[in-house]
Amino acid sequence: MKIVVCIKQVPATTADKRYEADLTLDRASVDTVINPLDEYAIEQALRLADAGKADQVVYLSMGPEQAAEALRRALAMGGDEAYLVTDAALSGADEWSTARVLASALDKLAPDVALMGMASDDARGSLVPGAVAAMRNVPLLSYGAELRLEDGVARIRRLNASGHDIIEAPMPLVASVTDQVGEPRYASLKGIMAAKRKPLETWGLSDIGLSADDLRPLTTVDSAEPPEAKPPTERVENVAPEEAATRIADWLAARKLI
Amino acid sequence: MTYRLTSEQDELRAVVRELADERIAPRAAEIDAKSEFPWDLKELLAKQDLLGTCFEEQYGGTNLDGVSQAILVEEIARADATTSLIPIVQKLGSLPISIAGTDEQKQRYFPRLASGEWLIAFALTEAAAGSDVAANRMKAHKHGDDYVLNGSKRFITHGSIANVVIAFALTDPDAGGRKGMSGFIVETDTPGFESPRIEHKMGIRGSPTAELNFDDVRVPAANRLGEEGDGFKIAMATLDVSRLGVAAQAVGIAQGALDAAVQYAADRTQFGQRVIDFEVIQFMLADMASQTEAARQLVYAAAARADDNVPDLPYWTSAAKLIAGDTAMKVTTDAVQVLGGYGYITEYPVERMMRDAKITQLYEGTQQIQRLLVARQLLARSGVPARP
Amino acid sequence: MTNDIFFLAEFVEGQPQRSALELAAGATRLAAQSGGQAVALAYGAGAAAGAAGLGAHGVDRVVVLGDENRPAITFAPAAAASVGDGLIFLAPATPNGRDIAAALVGKLNVPAFGPVNEINLDGTTLHAKQATLQGSVVTVSQPVDGAATPAVVLVLANTFTPAEGGSGSAEVSEAASVDDDPLARAKVVESHTEEQSAVNLEEATVIVAGGRGVGGPDGFETLGELARALGGAVGASRAAADAGWVPYQLQIGQTGKVVKPSLYLGCGISGAIQHRVGMQTAENVVAINKDPDAPIGEFADLFVVGDLFAIVPRLTDEIKRRKGA
Numbered sequence: 001m002k003i004v005v006c007i008k009q010v011p012a013t014t015a016d017k018r019y020e021a022d023l024t025l026d027r028a029s030v031d032t033v034i035n036p037l038d039e040y041a042i043e044q045a046l047r048l049a050d051a052g053k054a055d056q057v058v059y060l061s062m063g064p065e066q067a068a069e070a071l072r073r074a075l076a077m078g079g080d081e082a083y084l085v086t087d088a089a090l091s092g093a094d095e096w097s098t099a100r101v102l103a104s105a106l107d108k109l110a111p112d113v114a115l116m117g118m119a120s121d122d123a124r125g126s127l128v129p130g131a132v133a134a135m136r137n138v139p140l141l142s143y144g145a146e147l148r149l150e151d152g153v154a155r156i157r158r159l160n161a162s163g164h165d166i167i168e169a170p171m172p173l174v175a176s177v178t179d180q181v182g183e184p185r186y187a188s189l190k191g192i193m194a195a196k197r198k199p200l201e202t203w204g205l206s207d208i209g210l211s212a213d214d215l216r217p218l219t220t221v222d223s224a225e226p227p228e229a230k231p232p233t234e235r236v237e238n239v240a241p242e243e244a245a246t247r248i249a250d251w252l253a254a255r256k257l258i
Numbered sequence: 259m260t261y262r263l264t265s266e267q268d269e270l271r272a273v274v275r276e277l278a279d280e281r282i283a284p285r286a287a288e289i290d291a292k293s294e295f296p297w298d299l300k301e302l303l304a305k306q307d308l309l310g311t312c313f314e315e316q317y318g319g320t321n322l323d324g325v326s327q328a329i330l331v332e333e334i335a336r337a338d339a340t341t342s343l344i345p346i347v348q349k350l351g352s353l354p355i356s357i358a359g360t361d362e363q364k365q366r367y368f369p370r371l372a373s374g375e376w377l378i379a380f381a382l383t384e385a386a387a388g389s390d391v392a393a394n395r396m397k398a399h400k401h402g403d404d405y406v407l408n409g410s411k412r413f414i415t416h417g418s419i420a421n422v423v424i425a426f427a428l429t430d431p432d433a434g435g436r437k438g439m440s441g442f443i444v445e446t447d448t449p450g451f452e453s454p455r456i457e458h459k460m461g462i463r464g465s466p467t468a469e470l471n472f473d474d475v476r477v478p479a480a481n482r483l484g485e486e487g488d489g490f491k492i493a494m495a496t497l498d499v500s501r502l503g504v505a506a507q508a509v510g511i512a513q514g515a516l517d518a519a520v521q522y523a524a525d526r527t528q529f530g531q532r533v534i535d536f537e538v539i540q541f542m543l544a545d546m547a548s549q550t551e552a553a554r555q556l557v558y559a560a561a562a563r564a565d566d567n568v569p570d571l572p573y574w575t576s577a578a579k580l581i582a583g584d585t586a587m588k589v590t591t592d593a594v595q596v597l598g599g600y601g602y603i604t605e606y607p608v609e610r611m612m613r614d615a616k617i618t619q620l621y622e623g624t625q626q627i628q629r630l631l632v633a634r635q636l637l638a639r640s641g642v643p644a645r646p
Numbered sequence: 647m648t649n650d651i652f653f654l655a656e657f658v659e660g661q662p663q664r665s666a667l668e669l670a671a672g673a674t675r676l677a678a679q680s681g682g683q684a685v686a687l688a689y690g691a692g693a694a695a696g697a698a699g700l701g702a703h704g705v706d707r708v709v710v711l712g713d714e715n716r717p718a719i720t721f722a723p724a725a726a727a728s729v730g731d732g733l734i735f736l737a738p739a740t741p742n743g744r745d746i747a748a749a750l751v752g753k754l755n756v757p758a759f760g761p762v763n764e765i766n767l768d769g770t771t772l773h774a775k776q777a778t779l780q781g782s783v784v785t786v787s788q789p790v791d792g793a794a795t796p797a798v799v800l801v802l803a804n805t806f807t808p809a810e811g812g813s814g815s816a817e818v819s820e821a822a823s824v825d826d827d828p829l830a831r832a833k834v835v836e837s838h839t840e841e842q843s844a845v846n847l848e849e850a851t852v853i854v855a856g857g858r859g860v861g862g863p864d865g866f867e868t869l870g871e872l873a874r875a876l877g878g879a880v881g882a883s884r885a886a887a888d889a890g891w892v893p894y895q896l897q898i899g900q901t902g903k904v905v906k907p908s909l910y911l912g913c914g915i916s917g918a919i920q921h922r923v924g925m926q927t928a929e930n931v932v933a934i935n936k937d938p939d940a941p942i943g944e945f946a947d948l949f950v951v952g953d954l955f956a957i958v959p960r961l962t963d964e965i966k967r968r969k970g971a
Contacts, residue, residue, distance in 0.1 A: 095758045096751055125800060127758050130748025139831045140719045143741045159894055161846060166836035167717050179901040186277055189307035189320050218757035218793045222786045227777060234948045237938065241956035248932060249964040251948050255930060257909045258965055525939065
């Protein structure tokens with residue numbers, strides 16, 4: 001049983017962001033982390049490996065060369081090997097081209113389960129898992145609060161409005177998991193030391209049978225601006241609770257919200 | 259030595275800082291308020307292999323260099339001084355075995371210490387013999403294949419929670435502490451061992467500082483460290499290295515207070531501007547930062563020399579502990595000043611850091627003892643004989 | 647290429663979800679601009695029976711993808727086969743909507759946008775406005791020249807307002823059958839009902855949300871009373887959901903629901919970025935927090951520093967009094 005966890009290196013939440021002239025993020029300018037939601041996918045994969053349900057945990061990322069750091073960090077948490085797809089043509093990749101690249105790399109890695117986080121921290125379409133599944137022509141199990149592998153099928157527990165469903169599909173497949181799977185482990189010191197010796201291979205587009213022409217982005221950004229400045233916050237401080245309640249009610253009434 | 263940290267050392271700092279920020283710092287105030295040993299954090303450090311950095315790989319350790327071990331302690335102490343004592347004391351207690359222990363002793367104890375399954379303590383100080391180690395009174399009588407230990411120890415960090423204690427006792431009372439003392443590895447479930455009392459302290463309140471009683475405690479001769487009479491020498495050689503742990507702790511406490519002061523000064527507005535925009539505050543913060551950095555570099559310089567076991571090691575480690583301890587005290591005191599009234603209340607961490615800092619001027623040799631040790635090295639360097 | 651505007655219409659127990667009605671309003675508006683039809687792709691239990699009713703919301707045509715209660719992704723092959731060469735495909739920015747939208751992107755190699763809170767058409771060129779990078783930047787994007795259609799657009803709740811009181815009837819057809827597709831192989835094998843949350847948060851126009859400062863389930867009772875007085879729903883931060891004070895279904899934020907109510911009233915919520923990304927497009931944000939330095943104070947419209955346990959009950963009474971008057 002082989003799980004490939006797809007991870008993405010993203011700017012740290014606390015980092016200041018800077019944009020290039022072409023309105024793409026200057027990723028070299030900021031501190032980076034493993035997309036926090038991908039860490040849950042890593043944790044889920046490692047828990048399955050710990051429980052003997054997976055023999056091999058492999059990481060796959062697409063990004064600039066420094067995304068190898070994210071893969072090393074993942075390897076420090078556990079797992080066996082990692083692959084980075086990097087190519088100048090991938091700068092500014094949209095969700096479609098990201099999915100295309102991952103799908104092609106996954107064709108080569110041929111996992112039983114391609115596991116992903118439920119969303120990326122920096123762009124919130126959450127379309128990559130489903131798009132990859134469609135491109136690879138395999139089932140999708142999405143938004144799992146837990147992934148189980150048993151009896152040759154994969155099952156997820158997925159929350160809905162009134163409880164949860166157990167949804168299953170035959171492997172190979174693509175699955176995505178939420179932060180309900182459990183807190184990601186910290187890399188141990190021995191894990192960090194061992195990670196330096198684990199295989200980490202870098203692939204160019206040609207290694208996965210693609211060319212820059214296959215990946216022409218389908219979307220283009222017209223403009224990127226800071227959010228419209230809101231009017232300054234109105235503060236109510238040092239007043240009695242009755243006064244505070246009245247002030248809120250007045251404020252709501254003035255905006256016809258009550 | 260290389261004068262820049264390696265990428266591995268930078269990475270270690272980043273990893274420990276993340277762990278400390280996320281898991282240790284949020285517990286610090288509670289640990290202090292309740293005076294409770296943080297068992298959860300001990301487990302966490304053990305799980306992350308951070309209690310085994312001073313042990314060789316064959317015992318399950320990671321055998322990090324001295325600078326890396328200093329970075330580890332520093333980053334934990336930046337969040338919580340109490341928790342930083344867990345690796346500090348694990349090393350302090352293990353050093354006598356590293357220095358004078360047999361392979362059998364190492365094989366018996368190091369794996370359990372490296373994994374964090376067991377805690378160890380170093381029991382040298384007695385009520386009437388603090389800085390004056392040679393005045394120790396606890397005795398060990400040879401009795402067949404065993405030694406029988408009688409006496410008591412005081413101010414023993416982790417003494418009440420350790421699974422094993424390194425205890426120093428007189429095997430030859432007539433020869434006195436310097437020549438007649440021996441070191442023993444005592445497992446604390448041995449009958450006759452007890453820790454009747456825990457001190458109430460100003461700082462590092464979550465770290466139990468215990469009084470230990472030895473009432474006819476039988477220890478196999480195989481648990482003696484080195485030869486009879488080697489005790490004083492082993493203890494001093496231990497402290498020459500272990501005080502680096504305290505020095506790194508002091509740097510970490512200072513850095514924690516500095517960071518808190520900068521954060522506060524940036525957030526707080528007075529007289530229509532941020533506190534940090536007042537030059538008088540900038541000058542204070544600049545001094546605090548410069549002093550902390552100076553102390554840190556001296557600690558690293560000493561740590562690198564400890565790895566090389568240089569002949570004048572006490573010169574380096576005592577100077578490092580002296581400077582780092584005094585810096586921690588000054589920087590934490592100044593941090594309280596930067597925060598003003600808020601610095602004096604428990605809602606902010608700096609008053610705790612100031613209380614914690616004080617111990618670094620006291621334990622593992624007071625600052626006065628460090629000066630004596632540095633001066634002794636100075637005299638030796640200059641060829642001036644010690645006072646007859 | 648036709649200029650039709652397709653949208654996903656999810657049905658639960660015979661009823662179109664509010665998202666379906668919102669997207670119907672959006673699709674109708676966009677279709678009027680593009681000169682095409684507004685076409686619903688209806689799925690879920692009761693979709694066939696309820697399909698024609700979408701005509702009352704201005705929808706021209708309804709294609710029924712399937713009438714059963716099964717995982718949303720399994721309707722994706724039929725959806726992909728039904729959108730033809732439409733101009734735009736709108737999907738709600740919900741897990742189900744994203745799953746189907748994603749499959750379309752992968753199957754048809756079409757551009758994807760969103761989640762957006764504003765869509766404009768310039769002739770037949772789409773301009774999609776969205777906040778990315780955790781709200782630190784607002785971008786407007788469009789398909790590249792020559793990109794395949796339809797452009798897939800995820801739409802945040804409350805971006806469009808459902809049209810009321812229409813009387814039209816839509817032409818209903820069944821989706822052409824699709825050969826066995828691996829995406830259709832996911833199936834629900836067990837279903838567990840745990841909590842009944844009366845209001846779907848993503849559709850609520852008023853949300854009273856509580857965080858760590860609410861202190862426990864009792865505190866949420868107090869918030870619930872305020873929510874009822876305001877005609878809204880209760881939401882929560884991850885801290886409150888993790889603590890088990892409310893079910894995860896009420897969690898707002900990066901890993902919970904993304905909401906866009908006209909009023910968001912946050913009580914005892916610090917406003918960490920992970921929560922903020924779930925509610926930053928709310929039209930009016932009121933926060934009550936005892937910590938004057940809480941981050942939420944920096945982006946709320948009205949920030950009240952004080953004890954929520956003292957203020958909220960009084961606010962509830964005050965609102966009941968004014969509504970009764």
